Amino acid sequence: MSKLRFVLSLLFSTAICFSLPPIAARGGHSDYIHAVLGDGNSSLYGTARHLFSQEEPRPSLELTRGYMTNGDLEKAMKDFTKRCSKISRLYSIGKSVNGFPLWVIEISDKPGVLEAEPAFKYVGNVHGDEPVGRELLLRLANWICDNYEKDPLAQMIVENVHLHILPSLNPDGFTARKRNNANNVDLNRDFPDQFFPVNENLGLRQPETRAIMTWLSENRFTASATLHGGALVANFPWDGTEDKRKYYYPCPDDETFRFLAKIYSKSHRNMSLSKEFEEGITNGASWYPIYGGMQDWNYIHGGCFELTLEISDNKWPPASELPTIWEYNRMSMLNLVASLVKTGVHGRIFSVDEGKPLPGLVVVKGINYTVKAHQAYADYHRLLAPGQKYEVTASSPGYKPKTTTVWLGENDAVTADFILIPEASSGGKLRRSICDCSSCGQPLLTRFFAETNNGITFALVVVVAFLCFLLQRRMRFNLWKQRQSSRRSSITV
Structure with missing residues (x-):
């Protein structure tokens, strides 16, 4: 009877194996120094690059004519x-x-709904006297609204990314036509710093800074960019150095950041033609080190790859030039958001025993940086420079880590779902499912041969092994169908 119960249990487990939904890959969820670059173009502050150690002169009211006031911006967003x-x-x-709301527009085919998709945020007007970003971000939102049903790039962004747009982080500084906020603090020097113990007291941080930090604790952003003015370059981490000297100081994902910065600069009308910055990009510390910056904090504490984009040599150009500046930056802004879908490695982490999502970690060999999978959907989005082979490992507490190797082509994202096996329990028994077909049947055969020579029992074991083989084929067939219907490469490990 014990043998019969064992065989029946084996067949029941196999039946459960087939009743589970197939797990397959899915498609695409302070030191104050400021530089003003002049390369022959007209500039509010001259044609040569200068370093300022104090607040710059306020632009005249006449020069600000044609820009949206804070009230205009709020009404336009509503x-x-x-x-x-x-x-x-x-x-x-x-x-x-001063109590002005920090308004954000979210753009998605399911705004406000949590999905297994990457999220991107744009932030403008960090410095009050750099208003071009707030104007361009509202133009970006309107362009996507007008074109998402007819333009493939806009449609891709709406359907596969959650785009969040904060046009003005510093509305008080904008009203005063000054760089700092109403408390005379530079918001891009107000974040906790990795090298020096500044801004560690939460109560002393500015309300705008705290708002950003809370925003990132409540939302998982894959990448972001802030729009500044006074130069024309795409800036990437690190922004500071350990000894405060000026030199190239790369972060762990330096190659990926260079790739993202080039997406922006090369899509721009003339950023990549810069005579000061090769290819229109720069490492922040090699340009001029800053501390307490938002860019480095996003990468370290927010799990978010952020660029600092200097989009206009002139901080406050005449409003009549805004349409031209928008056209110069439009494709750059769109392509940077679309890079979340078109490149990198994306996927989800599952448990083999129940097929449930596992909130785990993803690391890439040779890069000292960890990406967290989402707590609810266990989806991860790992940005990487294309044209290379990467060894990717997923892990979750209580489960054995699993590794796979992926090749990233140009404009060709890879979807890699991980199915993890539970580790041994304290009693020494594996909490694994019979559906772990990578070892299906091997320990069972040993047990059967040790206990019986019954030919019928052996035949049942062979049948179970064959059914597991069929299950694997079904999973592979589902993956093949997805590959045929999508240009994205997909694997399940």
């Missing part, structure tokens, strides 16, 4: 979400020192 309610929503992440 009007936008009414006009494009199908793909957008409006929310606030907090208030400025």
